[in-house]
Amino acid sequence: MNALKDTWYISLRDIRTRLRMPVFLFMSMAQPILFLLLFPEIFKSVGSAMFAGGTSYLQFFTPAVLVMTGLFSAVFSGMGTIMDIDTGILSRMSATPVTRVSIILGRVIATVVVLLVQAAIILIIGVIMGVDIATGAGGALLALLLIALLGLGISAFSNGVALLVKRQETLMATTNLLTLPLMFLSTMMMPEELLPGWLQTVTNFNPVDYTIVGVRSLFLEGYNWSDLWPSFAVLGGIAVVMVIFATMMVRRRVE
Amino acid sequence: MTGEKSVIVTRKLTKVYKGNTKAVDGIDFEVKAGEIFAFLGPNGAGKTTTIKMLNTLLPITSGKAMVAGFDVARHPAEVRKRIGYSAQDVGVDEHATGRENLTLYGHFYRLDNATIKRRVKNILEIVGLTEYGNKMVSTYSGGMRKRLDLAMGLIHRPQILFLDEPTTGLDPQTRAHIWEYIQKLVQKLGMTIFLTTHYMEEADKLAGRIAIIDLGKIITMGTSDELKRSIGGDVVSISPAGDDPEACKELVKRAEEVLTGKPFVIGTKPADGDLAVYVKDGGSAAPGIMQVLDAQGIAVRTMSISRPSLDDVFLKYTGRTIRAQEGTRTTFAQMHRMSNRRRVR
Numbered sequence: 214m215n216a217l218k219d220t221w222y223i224s225l226r227d228i229r230t231r232l233r234m235p236v237f238l239f240m241s242m243a244q245p246i247l248f249l250l251l252f253p254e255i256f257k258s259v260g261s262a263m264f265a266g267g268t269s270y271l272q273f274f275t276p277a278v279l280v281m282t283g284l285f286s287a288v289f290s291g292m293g294t295i296m297d298i299d300t301g302i303l304s305r306m307s308a309t310p311v312t313r314v315s316i317i318l319g320r321v322i323a324t325v326v327v328l329l330v331q332a333a334i335i336l337i338i339g340v341i342m343g344v345d346i347a348t349g350a351g352g353a354l355l356a357l358l359l360i361a362l363l364g365l366g367i368s369a370f371s372n373g374v375a376l377l378v379k380r381q382e383t384l385m386a387t388t389n390l391l392t393l394p395l396m397f398l399s400t401m402m403m404p405e406e407l408l409p410g411w412l413q414t415v416t417n418f419n420p421v422d423y424t425i426v427g428v429r430s431l432f433l434e435g436y437n438w439s440d441l442w443p444s445f446a447v448l449g450g451i452a453v454v455m456v457i458f459a460t461m462m463v464r465r466r467v468e
Numbered sequence: 469m470t471g472e473k474s475v476i477v478t479r480k481l482t483k484v485y486k487g488n489t490k491a492v493d494g495i496d497f498e499v500k501a502g503e504i505f506a507f508l509g510p511n512g513a514g515k516t517t518t519i520k521m522l523n524t525l526l527p528i529t530s531g532k533a534m535v536a537g538f539d540v541a542r543h544p545a546e547v548r549k550r551i552g553y554s555a556q557d558v559g560v561d562e563h564a565t566g567r568e569n570l571t572l573y574g575h576f577y578r579l580d581n582a583t584i585k586r587r588v589k590n591i592l593e594i595v596g597l598t599e600y601g602n603k604m605v606s607t608y609s610g611g612m613r614k615r616l617d618l619a620m621g622l623i624h625r626p627q628i629l630f631l632d633e634p635t636t637g638l639d640p641q642t643r644a645h646i647w648e649y650i651q652k653l654v655q656k657l658g659m660t661i662f663l664t665t666h667y668m669e670e671a672d673k674l675a676g677r678i679a680i681i682d683l684g685k686i687i688t689m690g691t692s693d694e695l696k697r698s699i700g701g702d703v704v705s706i707s708p709a710g711d712d713p714e715a716c717k718e719l720v721k722r723a724e725e726v727l728t729g730k731p732f733v734i735g736t737k738p739a740d741g742d743l744a745v746y747v748k749d750g751g752s753a754a755p756g757i758m759q760v761l762d763a764q765g766i767a768v769r770t771m772s773i774s775r776p777s778l779d780d781v782f783l784k785y786t787g788r789t790i791r792a793q794e795g796t797r798t799t800f801a802q803m804h805r806m807s808n809r810r811r812v813r
Binding site: 229230304 | 524554557558572575578621
């Protein structure tokens, strides 16, 4: 019970803080919006050659942009923890009876709430541009759930690393090093069949790709459970492992 | 809760950091309920390390600490419920109001909403922030932040309040203000306070008992008066007139030699080109000292007589002054602290 309450209050604080710095909320959305506006234009002709049955590149690419939005937002979650280390808030919090797992869960859940709102905004922009979702509103919600799971894992990882390295610059470097390969070693821009063989293998170990595959399947095909189950299982598993990792880092933290 | 009950007890409390730096070296002390107890010592002496072992933030290397009746290592959760903590760096959330900061900590201490509301109002009054409760902390001055910081450690009416360097970095006027608030807290809430400081005036003004700590060890302990009395009288400080620091040192050495053993001299201690001479009565001893030095041809630039201060006590036991060390001496413990030092805005 205490853990739930602590998590609730810590998330509220985090969301409140983010709302008071709206610049950052828009900053992490700038790149996905740019991608969404540009890429379908750039690849317009490729798209019509690539897909049979009239799937546009916009249609193909929008799920990936949604996932990217979640990824970009989640990866910076640890910055909040670094700020709390720098200001002494984390130390002070640690000297109270607050449940340790809540320090992580609270921030991670706040991150996910924010990234869901961001993804929803991107989705609305996509729909306005003409994206159509095979599974309708229900499928869109399920897609957001997948993105939320990815966000949970990535933001918990980001916070764990933050507690480990304790420095903004190091966290930025680490996460940048990770984000780009996660994005480009996936089916974000090309369908799997068109990727070289080694890359097809790599995508099987990329959680971001599991998310893209799941969301894309909901958008383009319908409820295709043979695509969806692996995505949910892999992303759920990673989320649990990362939350445990980050909580261990909180417990271990010595100044 | 007052009387003879000890709320903090340590036995051979020791902290060794990675690289074998002994930050705290087997210290023993007890703090009684209702007491204000101060650790006085220079930076890097082990004060913060001690506080962080007592408030569960740092694991103990060896030895034992009981806080509020619980073993810190075995029952940290029980200890946390009963203590308040205010660190040297003000741990307040800039992007929240004073009230929001306090309310969050009320929840961490499992208070119900009605109690939190009541306590927040009350505590804002005590620290004089009632009008600013709904203002963002980013608009607060340094002194206001520190007051909010103190209040945040008090929302649950802890048995023991830990204050790590409560006024470091504040201007003298604000410092005096914070002292007033701390005294008010003790009067109104009647708790035990364990504080660390490198300001002698602070220890003198606030603490009932003082432990002087240096290089991880407690050098001496007692009330301010007891400590000063241990010097045995007055302090006559002499600065010899040398051409350069080396010459001064040489003169101090010679002065010490000739004064030692004279009937009116209890003891001597050189420090930074000065010589402290401990005497029973400063007024009657000064002419004698002048005479002796004159006879040896040691010219004196200035001479002053004072009642002993805690700095003299520190000097007597360590041969250094607390003041002189600020910013000049760097110990390994201090380097360790600095390397891990949080970068504050």
